[in-house]
Amino acid sequence: MTTINENYLKLKAGYLFPEIARRVNAFAQANPDAKIIRLGIGDVTEPLPTACRTAMIKAVEEMGDRATFKGYGPEQGYDWLREKIAAHDYQARGCEVDKSEIFISDGSKCDTGNILDIFGNNNTIAVTDPVYPVYVDTNVMAGHTGPANEAGEFGGLVYLPITAENNFTAQIPSQKVDIIYLCFPNNPTGAVATKEHLKAWVDYAKANGSIIFFDAAYEAFISDPEIPHSIYEIEGARDCAIEFRSFSKNAGFTGTRCALTVVPQTLTAQASDGTNVELWKLWNRRQSTKFNGVSYIIQRGAEAVYSPEGEAQIKALVSFYMSNAKIIREQLTAAGVQVYGGVNAPYVWVKTPNSLSSWDFFDHLLQTVNVVGTPGSGFGASGEGYFRISAFNSRENVEEAMKRITSRV
Numbered sequence: 001m002t003t004i005n006e007n008y009l010k011l012k013a014g015y016l017f018p019e020i021a022r023r024v025n026a027f028a029q030a031n032p033d034a035k036i037i038r039l040g041i042g043d044v045t046e047p048l049p050t051a052c053r054t055a056m057i058k059a060v061e062e063m064g065d066r067a068t069f070k071g072y073g074p075e076q077g078y079d080w081l082r083e084k085i086a087a088h089d090y091q092a093r094g095c096e097v098d099k100s101e102i103f104i105s106d107g108s109k110c111d112t113g114n115i116l117d118i119f120g121n122n123n124t125i126a127v128t129d130p131v132y133p134v135y136v137d138t139n140v141m142a143g144h145t146g147p148a149n150e151a152g153e154f155g156g157l158v159y160l161p162i163t164a165e166n167n168f169t170a171q172i173p174s175q176k177v178d179i180i181y182l183c184f185p186n187n188p189t190g191a192v193a194t195k196e197h198l199k200a201w202v203d204y205a206k207a208n209g210s211i212i213f214f215d216a217a218y219e220a221f222i223s224d225p226e227i228p229h230s231i232y233e234i235e236g237a238r239d240c241a242i243e244f245r246s247f248s249k250n251a252g253f254t255g256t257r258c259a260l261t262v263v264p265q266t267l268t269a270q271a272s273d274g275t276n277v278e279l280w281k282l283w284n285r286r287q288s289t290k291f292n293g294v295s296y297i298i299q300r301g302a303e304a305v306y307s308p309e310g311e312a313q314i315k316a317l318v319s320f321y322m323s324n325a326k327i328i329r330e331q332l333t334a335a336g337v338q339v340y341g342g343v344n345a346p347y348v349w350v351k352t353p354n355s356l357s358s359w360d361f362f363d364h365l366l367q368t369v370n371v372v373g374t375p376g377s378g379f380g381a382s383g384e385g386y387f388r389i390s391a392f393n394s395r396e397n398v399e400e401a402m403k404r405i406t407s408r409v
Helices: 006-010 016-030 050-062 079-093 108-118 133-141 195-208 279-290 296-306 308-334 358-369 395-406
Strands: 102-105 125-129 157-161 179-183 211-215 241-246 259-262 268-270 276-278 339-341 347-351 386-390
Touching (some): 079 102, 079 259, 079 296, 108 133, 108 211, 108 279, 308 339, 358 386, 358 395
Parallel strands (some): 125 179
Antiparallel strands (some): 102 259
């Protein structure tokens, strides 16, 4: 009899967002006239920037001409896109990142899970709590954890609580850990990390031979000039960090799929015989074997992000969503609800009123005002008693949702 990977059986419930969809669909079927506003999943709603669409249309036309047709592309991504990323996103900020260290992919969600392929099974792994569920679930699937306890915490992981009491700052652990997941601006809390805080993490990682997985998917939403956009703005980070970025939220590529991972060529980890191995070579081998690259058409669209027109359109798109976040934050605050985030990130982290649990508040909003958010407990035990509201929606829907919510809290 064929056997299964029993690590999947440790995942007690469905992935957070499909569970939300299940509850919402059940409510919608029972209440077909309800006008549901969805501020839960962090999916964008506004059209792709004109510069990106124009570039994609041109690329489609090129695919119809034998002289300009493209078949398999380079697994690491086309040079012309990686050159733009290196120059605009990194070198312009003083980061020493070369185009050869950039790998184009179809999503940061994929990469933060797939990166585990090149690491051993005996690493001690630290995650913030609350946390983007993919970090935890992919480690469970890979067999890096024990079973979950009643609070949903998996044995074998080191949880780093980020709460209002510590200003949503990930505390340096007292014990040695090998892999550290950091996401700033943070999903779900909307918190950011200062240069001093990231420097402390870099120093810790270098002192302990640790690797930081730095998820910077929301860096475009940072407005505070003192907040770093990349961990490579911190001295020494090239020796201890891998960075993930995405075009999904800044350029609206959630449906077209394009992202990137930076693996410095100076970055190493240890083999069982004690030798240091370059992680760039391992990741390149993994991608060349398991990934055929992002389509030419999509990469041309991503390249347009860095044109003068694209930069202006991206700036306007980010500003639009952050204006939504401001509306959410200010109206909930005026209604007496305690909120965090929503300043340098498109998420508002809400303290559930009246001591409601996260899922009870979810059900309350869905059933009474037909608004969908994300229960904080779905992001980890420390998320219990909180609720995430996404700014990714139309202005009309955001304003209507706030009118409904503030009338019932």
